[in-house]
Amino acid sequence: MRPWFFAASVALAALAASAAPMTVRIAPTTIPAGTMEKTISIDVHSVRGKLIDPHHEITLEMDVEAERSPQVFYEVWLSAPKGKRCNAGNIVLYGAGIRSETHGEFHPAHVRLIVSDAIRHALKSASARTLEITFHAKGAEGAPPAKSAEALVITNARLVVGE
Secondary structure: OOOHHHHHHHHHHHHHHHHOOOOEEOOOOOOOOOOEEEEEEEEHHHHHHHOOOOOEEEEEEEEEEEEOOOEEEEEEEEEOOOOOEEEEEEEOOOOOOOOHOHHHHOOOEEEEEOOOHHHHOOOOOOOOOOOEEEEEEEHHHHHOOOOOOOOOEEEEEEEEEEE
């Protein structure tokens, strides 16, 4: 192999690796049927600098599924422990992600929420080392407090920090 070709290949590989988004994996979780709210905690201390950098877009991505319709939607809130919550979006299943409504091969619903501002607000305290994600079940407007009729399974969840 020619030295100049090898050097160019190494440089391109390094450039591609540096451009790849950073991912923070989140453990799979299940929100049991009848649950109104569930909070999971993520240690973000080692990536905090990237998360609060205003030059990076951050998304919360996850695959969600239920056996039957949970008959609720879920508000997704982000916060530091004991901090003020910021709304990051909603998870709504209508057909997609519901196993009993599958026609053909089943695929979980893929949810992608842009959470850059909510994470920066949650981590604005210099001591914040943990990020909490809260899933809050909601029913139709004006309805009494909602409880899910079916468990919601969340897999392949991650924070993706892009450039």
